[in-house]
Amino acid sequence: MKVAVVVFPGSNCDADVAHAVEVTVGASVEMVWHASEFLPAGTDLVILPGGFSYGDYLRCGAMAARSSIMKGVKRFASSGGLVLGICNGFQILTEAKMLRGAFLPNRTLSFICRPCALRVERDDTPFTLRYKAGQVVRFPIAHHEGLYYLDKDELDAMEKRRQVVFRYATPAGEVTDEANPNGALNNIAGMVNEGGNVLGLIPHPERASEPVLGSVDGALMWQSISEWIKGGGAH
């Protein structure tokens, strides 16, 4: 599996996610600077990593979403290629309008950095084949603007299309307000586009990919993607 990790000025989870896909599924990784307009030939998966692209100036992800490489990322996604945006990467995907919605500051008024329980809503996406729907996983979260927002009509339509893939939940898998760390509408932690090939995710699977990190729940995501690519799911 060939992975392109896009690096923006201010990205800081790029090396972590590259390491995670290398050690868990033996992926070959190429780091791609944002100023390039083209993705490496043969790319199977594009990752927009976490961090503080462009210093979070103006709005989180706003400037990164308009950088040169995003033209290539959009072309790749529209031909069915897999794109995964983690944390700031999810914010970039919404600002690039590859996913609907926007992010607001956490309702707690604080930066939140801790492990978090999530309920897997779908096990039929390329990113979640190895999970079971209803399963609870533990990924760390680390963000200040994680409150997912979309107006009610659009949110209802998005739910009807089953685009939500992960929700903040209790360790027992109940989706409650108490289990919601940031106030995200409908406890949304991760969602896909209508085609199912673009996933945005606020929590960090790359920080839960090896036993030494305290959780290996994230490794299943890399295994899912690898299995899907091997199965000929590639664009």
Add this chain to the structure above:
Amino acid sequence: MRYRASLLIYLKEGVLDTQGRTILRSLHDLGYGEVQDVRVGKYLRITLEAADESAARRQAEAMCSDLLVNDLIEEYSLVVEEEGK
């Protein structure tokens, strides 16, 4: 001609303004019970070259939709005037 576009961006009504709500509480704690609402926005002052004022406004509006404003959550007001006025 050189123009100055003054742009005020704020969250739409109904979109949670965490900063505004926090400042409102603080003002209440200080005894300003008359305060009904606080909304926090951002102010951008853009200096640009344009043929005339309406062209400057069109350019500034294009910048708003291309980058400066996220219309899912934000609204804006824009004042364009010749620089130095």
